[in-house]
Amino acid sequence: MSGAPAMASWDVRLMDFAARLLLAGVALACVAAAAWWALRQPVFAIGRITVDGDVEHNSASSLQANIVPLLQGNFITLQMAQAQAAFESAPWVRRAVVRREFPNLLHVTLQEHVPVAYWGEEGKQLLNAQGEIFDGQDGDDDGSADPDGLAPESETAASGSMSSMPRLDGPPDQAAEVLAMYQRLAPLLAPLGLRMQELTLLERGNWRARLNQNATLELGGGTADELATRLAQFAATAGEVAARHQRQPQAIASADLRHSGGYALRLHGISTTHAQP
Secondary structure, three states, X not given: OOHHHHHHHHHHHHHHHHHHHHHHHHHHHHHHHHHHHHHOOHHHOOOEEEEEEOOOOOOHHHHHHHOHHHOOOOOOOOOHHHHHXXXXXXXXXXXXXXXXXXXXXXXXXXXXXXXXXXXXXOOOEEEEOOOOEEEOOOOOOOOOOOOOOOOOHHHHHHHHHHHOOOEEEOOHHHHHHHHHHHHHHHHHHHHHOOOEEEEEEOHHHOEEEEEOOOOEEEEEXXXXXXXXXXXXXXXXXXXXXXXXXXOOHHHEEEEEOOOOOOEEEEEOOEEEEEEOO
């Protein structure tokens, strides 16, 4: 007989615990719903975006029009990684640092690409100083051009500096290697007074260069040191070879540096001649 009251007491305690647990769950759900409602009130909307850093090709107005619609959430719920990716999708932007500033301000600091070369067979893409390929489409097209159709002075200057950049090409995943090879080889042409305008990494690891007077150099394959040695020998002797035929280095039409111990040189108006370094 004594076991029945004890069992009843246990059942009462279990029911009381379940009731308390249910009430706690309901209360927690109410708090969550209230928080969800509160966080979506207009007071938490992003009120303003300020932009600093590199803003030559993007402005606050262009970002407001093109990037802000990509942001999901308000000042509190905005995912910062998603916001950073959205701003980095803007033309010319290499890095974006996004931070909140209470009560409702987003502060964005931009780092733009610094172009050093055109990339690709048609040169429609650009290569930055880190060897990264990017699209050179201008992101700040807000109609601020001169009414006579003339570009602003700063844009004209930038366009002039870009017109002297070389064109590089090769497998996209080897863009940094192509840039490094160009930086290694281009200065070696100084003795001839010529400039390397293009450098291409071909299939099977061969390299081809084009000079400012439209001459083509077949550089062959090998390490950077091997190519530099061959090109330096060519630059040191090709001017003398051209002079023997009453020609200037600008008369070089093509050269094949893949020959062992020398190179084949073609001058405008002169048949191919072989030279030893």
